[in-house]
Amino acid sequence: MINRRHIRVKVMQSVYAMAQSKNxxxxxxxxxxxxxxLKMFDLYVLNLQLLVEVQKFASKKIALSKKKILATQEDLKPNTKFIDNTLINTIAESISIESYLEVNKLNNWSLDNEYVKIIFDDLVTSDLYKKYLATEEQSFKEDKAFVLAFFKEIIAPNEKLADYYEDTLITWVDDIPFINTWVVKSLSKQKESKPFILGALYKDKDDEDFVSNLFRKTVLKQAEYQKEIEEKTPNWEADRIAGIDMILIKMAITEFVNFPSIPTRVTINEYIEISKDYSTSKSSYFINGVLDKISKEFIANKKIVKIGRGLI
Known part of the structure; x- marks a missing residue:
């Protein structure tokens, strides 16, 4: 499921897009x-289904090899450990994944099956695959360990696949790392003999509402927050402050004032961390300094009112 950190990133991107387009x-x-x-969930499901499609591709290759006129002993009696992998088979049998693919018409791997072949070719030439087929152990634990390694070492870092995702939907560029982590967590939590069930996109209704409230209140109060920021940065002209920094500070002020259950220090730390990925090398220090001044003033003036102990 999407976490608050990534929700903040998505809101930041939308506020920035509005500012750039003057819309x-x-x-x-x-x-x-x-x-x-919502489209993040498509990417999540596509990554899971890719495991299944690569397994299907391997199964077809085995079937074709058996039909060779001069089939070898290896062709006739192939190692089927990969196509018998219990975790991938569990995903393949998942009714929730099948339903999601059908309802949302996600037929990417049928239309663009060359990417399935790219991943398959990378897999079968890897030491990971060779070692897996060579081991005699057959257990769900071993199958899961292999699938996790397959995803982390071959699928997740594949640049051609990343380019394909970016070409499919531009907003997926920043979602890929988060989705990869989400897939790994889902695979890690899967239990033997249990059906694979897709989780929810949001943790709860509060997280879903957090998206709209953070976005709306930040945009609607931008002019007011701009003045607060300018007062705390007398040695800086507004146009000298990085655009992303300005947006992150405004979003943090929105959280200070409108989200009583989020501790002030948590808000500051979250936006400092986001700035490290999306802004300049010195942004985290600048943002920390400005937000520290604003939060202390707001607390003194009772503009920040938090619910519960230890939330300031």
Missing amino acids: DDLVREEKFLKHSI
Whole structure:
């Protein structure tokens, strides 16, 4: 499921896009934001289904080899350990994945099956695959360990696949690392003899509402927050402050004032970490300094009111 950190990133991107395009259609931009989050689930499911499609490809290769006129002993009696992998078979039998693919018409691996072959070729030439086929142990534990390694070492870092995802949907560029982590967690949690069931996109209704509330309140209060920031940075002209930094500070102020259950220090730390990935090398220090000043003033003026102990 999507976490608060990635929700903040998606909101940041939407606020930035609005600023760059000078578009003030809040409703349309919010719809696009929510759509981009929903499409993350497509990417998650496609990655899981890719494991199944590579296994199917391997099965077809074995079937064709058996039909050779001059079939070798290896062709006639192939090692079927990969196509018998219990975890991948569990994913292949998942009703929730099958239903999601059908309802959302996700037929990417049928239309663009060359990527299935790319991953298959990388797999069968790897030491990981050779060692897996060579071991005599047959257990769900071993199968799961292999699938996790297969995903982490071959699928996740594949540049051609990443380029394909980026060409399919531009917003997936920043989602790929998060989705890869999500897939690994899902595979790791899977239990033997249990059906594979897709989880929810959001942890709960609060997280879903957090998307809209953070986005709307940040956009609607931008001018007001701009003044607060300018007052705390007298030695900086507004146009000298990195655009992403300005947006992250405004989002943090939104959280200070409008989300009483989120501790102030948690908010500051979250935006410092996001700035390390999306802004300049010195942004984290700048953001920390500005937010520290603003939070102390807001607490003194009772603009920040948190619910519960230890939330300030």
